[in-house]
Amino acid sequence: MIRHNHRVNQMLDYFADCRFPKTEPIWIPALWNECGYVSTLDSKDGEILVEPARFMVKHLQYLLELSSDYAHTDQADLDDSVIYCSLLRYSSAWDYTHTGNIQSGTFLKFMILLPLLKKMNVNILYLLPVTRYSNMNLKGDIGSPYAVYNLFDLDENLHDPLLDGMENLTIHDELATLVDACHLLDIKVVLDLIPRVGARDNVFLAEHPDWFYWIDLNALPGFQPPHIAGLEFFTECTPDKLETIYRSKETLSFLNQFRLPPNELDSRLWNDLKKRALESGESLLPLIEQEMGITPAPAHSDWINDVQPIWTDIAFFRLFKDPSPLVRPYLPEGQPPYVLFDTIKCNLYPGEEPNRELWDTLIEAACFQLKTYNIDGFRVDIGHTLPVPLLESMFKMIKDMKPAAILISEDLFNRNHREAAKTGYNVMLGSGWNIMTDIRVERLQDYLRELPELQIHVFACSETADTPRITSRGGTELARLMTVFNYFLPNGIPYLTTGMEVYEEQPLNCGLGDNTGGADIPKAFFNTMAINWASESTLLPLLGQLQQLKRQYANLLEPANFYLSDSQGDILIYSYYLNDELFSACFNLNPDQEQTLRTELIYPGQKKTSLLLESEQGGWNRLSSEGTYEMRPYEAVVLITELIK
Numbered sequence: 001m002i003r004h005n006h007r008v009n010q011m012l013d014y015f016a017d018c019r020f021p022k023t024e025p026i027w028i029p030a031l032w033n034e035c036g037y038v039s040t041l042d043s044k045d046g047e048i049l050v051e052p053a054r055f056m057v058k059h060l061q062y063l064l065e066l067s068s069d070y071a072h073t074d075q076a077d078l079d080d081s082v083i084y085c086s087l088l089r090y091s092s093a094w095d096y097t098h099t100g101n102i103q104s105g106t107f108l109k110f111m112i113l114l115p116l117l118k119k120m121n122v123n124i125l126y127l128l129p130v131t132r133y134s135n136m137n138l139k140g141d142i143g144s145p146y147a148v149y150n151l152f153d154l155d156e157n158l159h160d161p162l163l164d165g166m167e168n169l170t171i172h173d174e175l176a177t178l179v180d181a182c183h184l185l186d187i188k189v190v191l192d193l194i195p196r197v198g199a200r201d202n203v204f205l206a207e208h209p210d211w212f213y214w215i216d217l218n219a220l221p222g223f224q225p226p227h228i229a230g231l232e233f234f235t236e237c238t239p240d241k242l243e244t245i246y247r248s249k250e251t252l253s254f255l256n257q258f259r260l261p262p263n264e265l266d267s268r269l270w271n272d273l274k275k276r277a278l279e280s281g282e283s284l285l286p287l288i289e290q291e292m293g294i295t296p297a298p299a300h301s302d303w304i305n306d307v308q309p310i311w312t313d314i315a316f317f318r319l320f321k322d323p324s325p326l327v328r329p330y331l332p333e334g335q336p337p338y339v340l341f342d343t344i345k346c347n348l349y350p351g352e353e354p355n356r357e358l359w360d361t362l363i364e365a366a367c368f369q370l371k372t373y374n375i376d377g378f379r380v381d382i383g384h385t386l387p388v389p390l391l392e393s394m395f396k397m398i399k400d401m402k403p404a405a406i407l408i409s410e411d412l413f414n415r416n417h418r419e420a421a422k423t424g425y426n427v428m429l430g431s432g433w434n435i436m437t438d439i440r441v442e443r444l445q446d447y448l449r450e451l452p453e454l455q456i457h458v459f460a461c462s463e464t465a466d467t468p469r470i471t472s473r474g475g476t477e478l479a480r481l482m483t484v485f486n487y488f489l490p491n492g493i494p495y496l497t498t499g500m501e502v503y504e505e506q507p508l509n510c511g512l513g514d515n516t517g518g519a520d521i522p523k524a525f526f527n528t529m530a531i532n533w534a535s536e537s538t539l540l541p542l543l544g545q546l547q548q549l550k551r552q553y554a555n556l557l558e559p560a561n562f563y564l565s566d567s568q569g570d571i572l573i574y575s576y577y578l579n580d581e582l583f584s585a586c587f588n589l590n591p592d593q594e595q596t597l598r599t600e601l602i603y604p605g606q607k608k609t610s611l612l613l614e615s616e617q618g619g620w621n622r623l624s625s626e627g628t629y630e631m632r633p634y635e636a637v638v639l640i641t642e643l644i645k
Contacts, residue, residue, distance in 0.1 A: 046534030140526025320351030460492030
């Protein structure tokens with residue numbers, strides 16, 4: 001098979017060229033030095049000082065050498081996969097110049113991390129949005145990557161100044177080179193596709209204002225979805241709730257805030273404003289707000305009585321030109337286009353007149369990204385709310401171009417696994433993020449029972465980019481315990497959020513499972529931040545052990561062999577049994593007290609039990625009674641038992 005390494009070689013030649021402009025040395029985390037670069041100029045506190053060009057030569061040479069250990073395949077083995085989720089500008093952000101300022105991560109700098117990812121056995125890299133995002137209505141100091149300004153362009157901050165001298169190189173080439181480098185190590189690359197929302201000043205606004213929902217500008221301060229009396233917190237918008245929603249006075253007041261799109265409200269003024277913006281270079285949206293008194297409606301949750309704040313930087317695309325027939329009887333006469341719980345979920349509440357031009361553009365964007373960067377698939381942002389015909393058309397185009405494409409659904413609950421699989425997804429987020437917010441034996445047992453029956457693989461994780469860090473819930477001990485817990489789950493793919501490998505406590509976001517009480521803390525989705533890469537303690541050795549066990553016992557660790565053992569106090573146990581061999585993972589979920597594990601209760605009869613792994617070295621203490629052990633708080637152990645007949 002042809003190895004697509006020409007871009008990587010071109011970059012290597014560029015850095016090796018004696019005409020490469022002299023640049024100042026940079027500090028990088030010592031942990032990144034997987035290539036064994038020895039010509040460091042200085043080192044201290046977990047960092048090394050390097051000449052960037054010389055370091056990149058050594059690193060790229062090492063990457064090419066390392067690639068001989070891997071054969072890139074089109075199809076990912078999801079049963080033997082590990083997903084690494086990265087926000088590139090954050091994952092490789094660092095104070096490279098020691099000026100006290102964190103510099104953005106880049107496509108090039110992230111290439112330095114690839115050997116480290118292989119050390120963690122990563123074979124799927126999931127990149128949070130790398131598309132160009134809006135600088136208007138910023139959240140935090142740099143803004144959300146989900147406020148996509150243009151689906152056909154990339155975030156210019158991900159360009160690396162070290163590449164300024166490389167002729168004819170575009171930022172699109174920089175991402176394509178990163179993808180090539182990943183493929184050399186048999187790492188599939190999945191991009192975040194954002195087809196449901198866009199920045200409120202999205203590039204589509206000028207030519208397609210009717211692709212958005214508009215409200216009176218005076219309604220913007222305090223804009224929020226209606227609270228529906230009589231319905232509980234975080235209630236799903238099912239058809240039986242529609243009458244309650246639309247009979248509510250708050251809903252009527254909410255609907256009254258919506259206005260026609262600017263081209264329909266006043267076509268002459270609209271054309272004048274477009275012309276003025278084009279000629280003067282002014283941003284179009286402020287002109288619309290100033291001269292027409294309307295603005296795109298900020299996006300909000302599709303769950304009724306959700307406490308999540310509205311997303312002031314993004315707006316929903318208007319995927320249908322008409323509302324669902326199910327809600328038309330409840331609408332005031334002449335109601336302008338509006339967005340609410342049901343219209344957001346137009347998978348369940350489609351209109352009868354699709355916005356075909358918008359649909360075609362969204363499909364075109366997916367195909368553009370697939371072709372331009374040679375990626376391996378997409379995680380579709382809130383894709384479970386998209387019209388099924390749109391998804392089916394999009395997936396057909398994607399699979400025509402990439403038959404083995406990885407397609408990840410953001411659906412938050414395992415119960416929707418059949419629908420996700422039927423739609424064409426092969427991986428979904430699932431319920432893990434929610435279960436791990438309240439770690440108790442009964443709760444985890446309920447979660448485990450449903451996993452073997454799933455028709456689709458799910459993220460096996462205790463944190464995501466949208467949740468607080470697991471370390472913030474119970475320290476490094478809990479982080480290690482849950483890493484072990486998630487590694488052997490039936491139909492689960494171990495999922496690592498960037499920074500988890502060094503026990504990072506600062507979140508990327510806290511939109512789900514928030515444990516901060518709503519505190520206004522820095523979040524990497526919106527603020528300039530760096531991971532604690534200089535940490536002395538890492539998950540790397542444990543991750544290596546886990547993957548070794550998973551491959552060693554691959555035939556045993558099949559969903560058909562899985563069963564849930566009886567708990568012992570606060571000790572949760574799940575097992576796999578085949579041919580008189582028993583693999584058991586045991587977890588003391590008590591944060592404060594030791595718990596006694598009796599191995600004879602896991603499976604009766606004569607047997608020989610051996611320790612395969614413990615989450616904390618030296619914590620495995622046998623008591624006087626044979627087969628009885630004391631497990632420390634938040635300790636995990638993995639046992640292998642041979643049954644003697």
